[in-house]
Amino acid sequence: xxxxxxxxxxxxxxxxxxxxxxxxxxxxxxxxxxxxxxxxxxxxxxxxxxxxxxxxxxxxxxxxxxxxxxxxxxxxxxxxxxxxxxxxxxxxxxxxxxxxxxxxxxxxxxxxxxxxxxxxxxxxxxxxxxxxxxxxxxxxxxxxxxxxxxxxxxxxxxxxxxxxxxxxxxxxxxxxxxxxxxxxxxxxxxxxxxxxxxxxxxxxxxxxxxxxxxxxxxxxxxxxxxxxxxxxxxxxxxxxxxxxxxxx
Amino acid sequence: xxxxxxxxxxxxxxxxxxxxxxxxxxxxxxxxxxxxxxxxxxxxxxxxxxxxxxxxxxxxxxxxxxxxxxxx
Numbered sequence: 001x002x003x004x005x006x007x008x009x010x011x012x013x014x015x016x017x018x019x020x021x022x023x024x025x026x027x028x029x030x031x032x033x034x035x036x037x038x039x040x041x042x043x044x045x046x047x048x049x050x051x052x053x054x055x056x057x058x059x060x061x062x063x064x065x066x067x068x069x070x071x072x073x074x075x076x077x078x079x080x081x082x083x084x085x086x087x088x089x090x091x092x093x094x095x096x097x098x099x100x101x102x103x104x105x106x107x108x109x110x111x112x113x114x115x116x117x118x119x120x121x122x123x124x125x126x127x128x129x130x131x132x133x134x135x136x137x138x139x140x141x142x143x144x145x146x147x148x149x150x151x152x153x154x155x156x157x158x159x160x161x162x163x164x165x166x167x168x169x170x171x172x173x174x175x176x177x178x179x180x181x182x183x184x185x186x187x188x189x190x191x192x193x194x195x196x197x198x199x200x201x202x203x204x205x206x207x208x209x210x211x212x213x214x215x216x217x218x219x220x221x222x223x224x225x226x227x228x229x230x231x232x233x234x235x236x237x238x239x240x241x242x243x244x245x246x247x248x
Numbered sequence: 249x250x251x252x253x254x255x256x257x258x259x260x261x262x263x264x265x266x267x268x269x270x271x272x273x274x275x276x277x278x279x280x281x282x283x284x285x286x287x288x289x290x291x292x293x294x295x296x297x298x299x300x301x302x303x304x305x306x307x308x309x310x311x312x313x314x315x316x317x318x319x320x
Contacts, residue, residue, distance in 0.1 A: 055304070165286045243290065
């Protein structure tokens with residue numbers, strides 16, 4: 001059974017970030033023998049003065065393959081975890097969606113996309129969750145995080161939103177790696193140019209920085225690359241900068 | 249580099265794509281604190297865009313650093 005676990009609004013200016021909590025949850029799900037967690041994605045939601053986010057209004061989501069018999073236990077664990085670990089003054093929300101059981105995945109995706117463009121109410125989030133049959137719960141404060149939690153699940157489900165949390169270490173020679181070696185990393189599915197060209201496996205890429213960051217596109221973890229400036233040789237590609245990835 | 253909006257917040261004049269300006273402001277700021285990895289978007293490690301105290305707005309950000317005086 002594939003599930004999506006999405007959380008939002010768990011932090012304050014001094015606490016661990018929501019991403020750290022998501023990482024811990026993903027790790028503990030595996031340590032408890034409940035299943036296998038996938039990478040965590042970060043999803044940007046609407047920035048608006050009427051939305052009371054702390055600093056950046058983003059939700060974190062990860063997928064997990066579990067045995068269905070563990071679903072209720074995972075929801076209980078995640079609920080208790082957020083109630084315990086969320087920061088003082090935060091408004092945490094939790095969404096657990098069973099991807100295979102959604103009658104209308106398009107509706108969940110649409111909700112996520114709506115939360116990127118407009119203000120959504122908690123009432124609307126709860127109504128949508130009930131209609132979809134997904135778990136949505138609040139665990140402190142105003143519970144405003146349910147909006148982002150549900151939206152994060154929808155955006156992850158879309159397969160076309162978000163950056164992966166964390167950087168990936170890729171072995172390189174003189175700072176370069178072949179696409180086949182990059183894609184041999186468990187969390188990289190494809191190398192693609194900003195213009196949409198899928199690089200063949202024999203192509204090489206200059207890896208800028210110690211680690212690389214991928215984005216979620218077409219359901220895949222994609223390393224985006226750009227043309228390296230001033231090159232006329234075959235080493236023409238380099239990994240994108242943080243600035244180039246900011247809108248993903 | 250900053251102005252005060254109607255809510256009394258310190259708003260960065262440079263918007264959300266003034267990479268050099270945001271880096272300059274952070275270097276001059278004693279309150280700079282790096283945000284978590286997944287929220288850092290500037291290539292310069294020390295940048296207001298990467299600071300835990302920056303609060304994004306539609307066109308820029310406000311600075312939430314406690315006891316901070318804008319650099320001007």
